[in-house]
Amino acid sequence: MENSDMDPEEAYEPSEMFENEEAKSGASTQEDEEDPDMKVDEEPYEIHEKQILPQRVINLNRDLTTLVTNIQTAADAKESLRRAELEEARRLRLERLEKDLKSSQEIFEEITRGWSLSTQRAIPQELHEALNNQQQLCDALIEDKKKLINDLQQELKVGDDRYVKDLRKQTEELDLMMERMEDQIKTLIKAYREELTQIERVYTQESEILLTKDKIEWDQHMKGLWEEELKRLKQRTVKVEEYENIIHNLMIETWSKHSIIQTKQHASFQVLERESKQLRMAKFTKTHTRHEIAESKFSLTNIKTRLSRMKKQMANLSDKYKSQRDEFTKKSRYLSEDYKRKIKQYERIQKQLKHFAVADGRKFEEMWLMIDAEVKQLVERALDIDSQICKQHLGVAWERPVMGFMELCGPIQPQGVPQLLHTGQDSQDSQRMMDPSVRKEIEAEGSAVQTESGAEEEEEKLPMETLKGVMELLCDKAGFLMEDKLLKLLIPLGKEEQTVVKLGSLLPYIGIEEEDIPKLAAFLLKYRHQQREQTEDVCDGSAESNNKAEEEETEPTTHLTSDLDPYDVVPALKSFLRQHMRSRESSARQHLHEAARDSSEDEAYWQSMGSVICEDQLRLWDTAENKLRQYQAVLAEISALVPETESLQQQNRELRMLLQQTLKVSTDLEM
């Protein structure tokens, strides 16, 4: 109620209070600002209570807020103090006012009393005095009042100053508060950041630790696993080796067992065989060794059964053999028949061949003659033409060229080819004529080389025995060509078989066919003869040797083996081979000649026919042709002009007729 009295100081209060309120509101906003922070940052800590509680942050929060709110509370305290002072001042003032009121009331009463006294006074001097007295009192009263008013005004001024000071202080405080708030915010932000980084660090460390732990664990586990695996593998390998050894041993054992059994069996078999042999022996010597039979009665039955089995087998085999032999005889017969048929066929074909050859020859001759005649006619014609050209067109004397071939009639060498065909293999001379070079070569090879014909003639004469002898000799001497194995194998065989086999293996080596064997034999014989003759020549011929030769000639078979110098066999064989090869080649060549006769001279012949008109003549012909062409063209022109001339002549004639007519008319007219 007292406050409602409008003290001058109080009048300012609202604004001052407003300041206060602002400060408070600032503080409250500050608190508001902080609160969310608190909540925000404290929740995570709550969640992670295990970690270090952020006591620092809490302390910071508390301290800083108290630092800020301290100002407010201080302001509050000041304000309350100020209010108390105000109240005190107000009380004092009221007291003073009351005192003043009382004193002034007293004075006033005195004055009023003085006024009543003054009315009673009649004497002007007294009245004047009283008035003066009154005036003095009034003045004193007014002075007192004025003094009071002055004091109050001074108080008011002091109050005003104080208020202004308070305002300044409050602004300062507000500024301070703001600063502190900002500082607080900054420091808090810093603290929170630090906290955050620390938390992050802690987390990263933890995660790293966990990671490393896990890694180590993993590594350990892996190591353990590997080691176990390795152990197992080793065990496995060891076991495998063991098993291999066992298997090997088993194999060896079985092998040894097997071999032992085999040997045993062999032994038993041998024993059995021996026994059987003995038994057989015993059988043969039954009479002598009956007591032995008694001993070996036990095995006899066995053997008997075996024997019976064997016999059965034998019978079987003999049956088989018989049937097979029959079959083979049949087959051989059939084959021989076939062979004969083939030979006949061959002969027929040969005959046909000859026949065709003759026919071909004849045809060829006819053809030749015909074509020749035609060609000769052509030649004659050409010559005719030539002569005409020369004589008629060129006016040159013409001579008939020399033509020897014109007299020839029939194919060239008709005497050679037919002879070859007819004489066949005997025609030595013709051959010589045909191939003089070959012949020379043969002769140069050596006189020892006889003609084939001779050899062939002799072939038939040579008996089988000599042949055999030669064979054996050959086999003996050329044995180095054969393999040792074969020889060994051949040992048990008979002599004849040996030679046959040896020959079979030898002949392909040497390059001779079986058919040539008789030839070879004959050649060898001859070679020997010649050698001997040569030696005889050297020794001026001894009668003995002559005799020997004669003997040989008469009975070559008996002495062949002995006579034939084994050292000569090889060179002889060589020479034979050489000649043989050559003869083969020549025969092949002969066949060629038979098939296609020599056409070289034919060509020349025909050429000569073709070149009856020589080159110069031909050139002459060409020029003549050209000239004739030109001449013909001129003639054609002339022929074209002929009708023209004829028409002109006709015109002329007509004109002349007209002239004559006119002349006649004119004369008539004149007449």
Added chain:
Amino acid sequence: MSRSPDPPAAADPRQLRRIIAEDAHWFLNTVPSLSNLCLQSIVNHFEERPIWEGLSPVHKDFVQERLSTSMPLHVTANLIHDGVYWKRCCENRGGIRDLTHYGNSWKRMFFEKHMENMIELFIPDVTEPKTFVEMVPLCKDYIKRLNISQLLPPVTEPQKKEEEYGSELVIENEDGPSMDHFDFNIMLDKLTNLEEFHVVYRVKQCGLNFECKMFEMTHRDCESLAKAVKSCKTLKILRLNLSHMEDTKCRLLVKYLLDHPSLRELDLSHNLIGDKGARAIGKLLNRSSLETLNLCDNNIGGPGAKALAHALSMNSTLLSLNLRLNRLRDEGGQAIGKALLNNNTLLLLHLGANEVTWPSAIALSKVLVQRSTLKSLNLSCNNLGVDGGKALEEAMSNNSSLTECDIRLTEVEEQSASFVNQVVWTNQSLEQRRHARESKTKKTSTAVY
């Protein structure tokens, strides 16, 4: 290029036809699309023919971005929904405030600002109250809070001149109805969404024209305001600060506020409320559902505090009581301490700077021991003395609920102060753990369901 522009160049028609590629602004879309042209025309003629509902969202955005902010509000207010247009309007009216304080609505921000501006610049007997009558229906749906930081008094210049000329007798005539401020009655009951109302009867930046009366609410002001508040049934928060409210005005206001259906918070801080006013407020406490009462920086003495304490002992809604900077003295402090023994709801008590001494500290320590509802206690700037500190120390050793206790500048021994702080800190950490557990259990429960 080197060729001279000879006749052949002119002869060839193809060379005449060229696109100037050097023009960086050349662009194929220089010709606007028809829809854009239409929208532009809609924007241009919006005042005469507002077309809005039929537009697609994309076109609406287009229009919003281009519509003139000076468009009369009766056209736009109920038509254009919250969005870019209102943001542009706000920008146009000078500065954007924190959008989160306006429920993330540009439109709300715009209308609240607009209304506040209109009220703050209202001059009684000069400005036509009609404008408000027209304005209210347009913005009633969007205004939730009014924060009026000044109310201009009527123009007094001619009277001042008279003052200068005339004798002191004229002053008596001045106390007429002319000093009344804006009458909230004409609009407050129509703002159907208003929840927060904050008025200060003062003039900002008055400069040398300062007069005490500028910072005062008149009796008639108070009555009109009280009626207006009573008529506004949705109001939750009422703040009337720095308005030179005395006991009589307070009683008048409280008379109208009795049995208000929705009021939760009353803030009458920085006024001149004395014991009688406090008694009236005590009466109000039990005839409303107030949760927060702020009476800081008033003139409440022991009797008033007794009345409040009596109300407190009967009350079961109030959560926070702020009596900072009053003069309760031990008489009031003890009364409140006794009252709290019977109270189970109050969480926050501020008795800072109240000339309270050790007897009330002892009374409060009794409360701390016996009751565990109080979370925050502020006794700063009181001369509690050593005995009071010891009493509090003893009380705190048996308490586990108090999480804030301010005993600065109370001349308590350092030892007991530090002990009290220690207990408070442990209580804080306990509280946090409890919270964490609760949130966890909530999470788990939500996860389960």
